[in-house]
Amino acid sequence: IRELAWTFVLLVLILYMFSVIFVQAVADERQLRSQEYIEKSNPTLLEYWPDLFTSMLTLFMSVAGGVSWYDALKPMMQVSEWLLLPFFLYIFFVVFCVLNTITGVFCNNAIQAASQDPDLQAYQFMQETMRMKERIA
Numbered sequence: 158i159r160e161l162a163w164t165f166v167l168l169v170l171i172l173y174m175f176s177v178i179f180v181q182a183v184a185d186e187r188q189l190r191s192q193e194y195i196e197k198s199n200p201t202l203l204e205y206w207p208d209l210f211t212s213m214l215t216l217f218m219s220v221a222g223g224v225s226w227y228d229a230l231k232p233m234m235q236v237s238e239w240l241l242l243p244f245f246l247y248i249f250f251v252v253f254c255v256l257n258t259i260t261g262v263f264c265n266n267a268i269q270a271a272s273q274d275p276d277l278q279a280y281q282f283m284q285e286t287m288r289m290k291e292r293i294a
Contacts, residue, residue: 160262168255175247176212179233179240183207186236202232220251 183206195202205215218224233240271277
């Protein structure tokens, strides 16, 4: 449970860090252009990336299957094509590193719990005893 808690903390920190990057880009875009221009030319920008919490939710949904990567990325690419790089870096790191770590923690805990099961240990002992008897006979 402790490992899982730290992995969760890591995931939240990564979500926060990348959300700050994307919200700052949107804030810069809002300073450069009028609200009406953004709503007409890029209406989904403020749907997915208006504030820190919503952008963290968008990033989480991007890796959890709640929203398509392209749907979340498309409005950001209209702000700057360079935002493609941190978005793909986020997706790559979270999907291949963090989520695999979470899976590994669950599997490791399941294996440890199964190895400590007394019924399983008794069954394995009986199997080993039967094999030894067969070798001797």
